[in-house]
Amino acid sequence: MSSQCADSFNLTIRPDITVETIDGKNVVLVYVPELSASQKPVYFKNQGLPRGAYRRIDSSDQRCTDDDLFIFYHQEDELDSSIIKDSELEDISEEAVALYRNLRAKVNPYAEELQYETIEMLQSLACLKKGADKYYLTYAGLLVFGKRTSLRRLLPMVRVDYIRVPGNTWIEDPDNRFTTIDMRGSMLEMVQRAFSLVSDDLPKGFVLPEGELQAGSNGLPARVLREALVNSMIHRTFRVNQPIQIIRYGNRIEISNPGFSLKPEEHLGIPGSVTRNPIIATIFHETNLAETKGSGIRTMRALMEKAQMLPPTFESSHELNQFTIRLLLHHFLGEEDIKWLSKFKAFNLNEQQKCALIFIKEVGAIDNPTYRQLNGVEMIKVRTDLHDLKDKAILTQKGKGRAIYYVPGEELIKLLPVVEENEHGNEVSVQAKDDSEHANGVSEQGENGLTTQSGGLTTYLDSLTTQPGDLTAQLPLELQNKLEQLGQRSNSKTEIIDVILELCQWKSLTLNQLSDLMKRKDKKHLKNTYIVPLRKQGKLEYTIPEMSNHPKQAYRTVSK
Structure with a gap:
């Protein structure tokens, strides 16, 4: 062990090794x-x-990426300042330049660069x-x-995909699954x-313009949506050939x-920004498209x-x-929520646990980081509350270690609305079985997909359990x-990948x-040999x- 530590790494490691006798061993x-x-x-x-190199992430060791080296060396990533060799002046969009000048002038009409x-x-x-002989655009x-044509030619996977999903879950019908719109263009244009x-695409009047947010407002603040979009663009890595995805359920x-x-x-949410793309981030901050550094999430x-x-809730996956960013289009503790939560009165739930139940009713599951973000509490409080919900059979725990999550338990399933499909294939939310006095209450999705009574997940929980x-x-x-040709013992990695x-x-x-x-x-x-690599390559999602x-x-x- 000492020899391995001395010779295997870029630095000589000198571990302290001792032998002790415990219970005769x-x-x-x-x-x-x-x-x-x-x-x-090291x-x-x-x-x-x-x-x-490896980093310790939660309870596992993760192989490092280029982005990890950014953290180790505390230096700015050089990618967005690197030149693109096949670029030229003709790749510049006059419309994007004019848009920048307009946005920058609104913030500071006397900015020095506007005179150039x-x-x-x-x-x-x-x-x-x-x-030596020509101008090159940097990343x-x-x-x-x-220009859009230049971006398609030089960076074909740098785009934004808007995916419109009917209902609250993915539809398995391959012929009528969802609507996708892919967008390309300069980042300044793409945000707008x-x-x-x-x-x-949201119901008319649902997105609240800036400055119109009041205590009685009923809608998604425009500033939140804009900041979420900007965050995804300026903090993404361009070392991976994958688009940004906006999924609208x-x-x-x-x-x-x-x-x-x-x-x-x-x-996240604590002042102070760390960015992969300092040049891009600076442009967005100086045009007021992004919040003051480090304050966007807060x-x-x-x-x-x-x-x-x-x-909003956030999930950062080092492995993937x-x-x-997840924005629920749901007004917390509206009349329907209060009525539904009253059915849990006997369980003596605190406000944080009630908030989690509303979230699970919308999404179908929750994990520790999401609970913490929803309620702004410490992890010890997260574990105590979730274990209490599990002990009361409201939630059921799944997974192990850092992969632990919670799904509806026996008591919650009894009170979740049941999702069915009508003759047109649209999701219809029916009152829970225990709510017999309101048996005729049905909430059907309108054309914009929003319901006042959230669609439950009890039917869909079994939708992926088809027998082999x-x-x-x-x-x-x-x-x-x-x-059949692949066979159980096929060692051809290429064939296995193709079949997957x-x-x-x-x-x-x-x-x-x-x-x-x-x-x-x-x-x-x-999973480790095929599924995870295919996801990282952007071939599976x-x-x-x-x-x-x-x-x-x-x-x-x-x-493709």
């Missing part, structure tokens, strides 16, 4: 002192950086650099000021376009961007609370290299033949379903990206 004790900040990260020499010609102005913003320059698209909006938060989840929470809506025999019978003949992608293109499938269809008993190996360990989580192939 020899026990080897190894103490490795922590390195100073200036010596980190890494395996034969693997180099970043893959040879376009080339000089872009150089002053670190968006344009001169090489920041192309992203903020590039995405904002308009999402706000226009009937009861919530979820915005996911590639790149985990460089700030720990527990520090502002969103305050505005949602003032609008009497459930606070993804960050998600049933699924096999449903498979297209071509896929059945490929599975074809299966998940045919239908969204859970890990259990994939394992059964492919006759792979080792689910952990299937979650059907429920807002909560990676959701009980109904499944995978689908990303359309």
Whole structure:
């Protein structure tokens, strides 16, 4: 062990090794002192950086990425200031330049850079650099000021996908699953376009213009939506070829961007900003498209609370290299909520637990970080409250370790509205069985997908439990033949990958379903060797990206 520590790493590690006798048995004790900040990260020499280094994330060791090195070295990422070799002056959008000048002049009409010609102005913003024989756009320059055609040519996966999902869950019908609109363009234009698209899709009058937020308001503050969109754009990583996804369900909006938060989840909302893209972030701050550095999340929470809506929740996944903001389109403790929560009076729940029940009624599950974000409490309070709900059979615990989450338990299921489909295939929410005196109360979704009575999840909980025999019978003949040819002992990684992608293109499938269809008993190996890498490559995606360990989580192939 001493020899390995001395020779395997970029620095010589000298562990303190002792042997003690406990209950007649020899026990080897190894103490490795922590390195100073200036010596980190230590890494395996034969693997180099970043893959040879690891970070401790919760209870697991995660292999480092380029973004982790940013944290270790405390230096600004050089990507957005790096030049794009195939770029040229013709890639600059005059419309984007004019939009920047207009936005900047509103903030400071005497800003020095506004006096420059376009080339000089872009150089002053670190968006344009001169090489030996020509000008080159930097990543920041192309992203903020590039033409749509140039962005498609040079950065084809840098786009925003707006996905409109009927109801509150993914529809499994491959022929009529959801509507997708993909958007490309300069980031300054994209913020406004995405904002308009999402706000226009909400019920008329639901998005509150800035300055019109009052105690009796009934809607989503425009500033919250704008800040969520801006956050996804300026903090995303451009080292991963994946688009930003805006998923509009009937009861919530979820915005996911590639790149985990460089700030720990527990520090989100605390003043102080850490950004991958300092040049892009500076442009957004100087045009007032983004909040003061480090205050965006805190502002969103305050505005949602003032609008009497459930606070936004955030999920940062190092493993998936993804960050998600979730905005529930639900007014907390409205008349329907108070009536529904009154059924839990005998359980003596506190206000934080009631808030969690409203969230679960909307989303279907909750985990510790989400509970903490909803209620702004310490983790010891989170664990105490959730364990209490579990002991009362209101919630059921699933998963282990850092993957623990909670789903409706026996008592909660009794009181959840039942979701059914009408003859048109639309979700209809019916009163819970115990609410017999209101048996005729039915809330059907309108054309905008919002209901005053939230759709329950008791029916959908079983929607992904189809038996493997049933699924096999449903498979297209071509896929059945490929599975037979693959065989249980096929070692061809390429063939296995192809089959996984074809299966998940045919239908969204859970890990259990994939394992059964492919006759792979080792689910952990299937996930770690194939599913996780395919997700990181952008070839597979979650059907429920807002909560990676959701009980109904499944995978689908990303359309090319």
